[in-house]
Amino acid sequence: MIIPTLSFADLTGKKIACIKDTEDTFTFVFFEFKKDKRVNVIRAKDNMSLINDFAYYSETPSEITIMDYSGPSDFTIYRKTLEIIGFYNFKKNDCEITEENYEFFYNKLFTKYSKGNLI
Numbered sequence: 054m055i056i057p058t059l060s061f062a063d064l065t066g067k068k069i070a071c072i073k074d075t076e077d078t079f080t081f082v083f084f085e086f087k088k089d090k091r092v093n094v095i096r097a098k099d100n101m102s103l104i105n106d107f108a109y110y111s112e113t114p115s116e117i118t119i120m121d122y123s124g125p126s127d128f129t130i131y132r133k134t135l136e137i138i139g140f141y142n143f144k145k146n147d148c149e150i151t152e153e154n155y156e157f158f159y160n161k162l163f164t165k166y167s168k169g170n171l172i
Contacts, residue, residue: 064092064110064117069130070158071137071148079162080141083155084119084130086110092119094128095155096141103159 064086073080078099085093087107094106111118119128119139128139135148151158 062112064112068151068153069135069148070151070153070155071135071141071143072158072162073141073143073147074162074165079166080143081158081162082128082137082141082143083158085155094119097159097162103155 065088067086069084071080071082071084079097080099081095081097083093083095085095087093090109090111092108092110094108095103096106097103108119111120115132117130117132119130126140128137128141130137130148131145134145135143135150136145137143137148
């Protein structure tokens with residue numbers, strides 16, 4: 054007997070941007086949910102190199118788990134707070150649901166961290 058996978062909400066097209074930013078360092082992770090339980094995970098850390106992975110997600114009424122991707126580990130997103138636990142941890146104020154693409158946030162970080170460069 055095949056048990057169908059429950060879906061609690063259609064996340065297709067939803068985006069979450071997470072930034073942990075200090076004076077000298079940052080961590081950036083962007084989730085863009087696709088159809089068929091797929092999610093695009095874009096991440097960067099201090100060195101500004103963007104890594105783009107595709108993953109799958111599962112969900113419960115209170116959590117979304119990003120899994121089976123080539124990154125360092127799974128992520129759990131808590132739906133009520135957007136707090137994220139995983140290889141990168143984000144507090145509830147670090148993440149937001151957005152209509153913007155990842156380039157919007159990445160360009161802001163790039164501008165901030167390249168300020169003062171001569172070339």
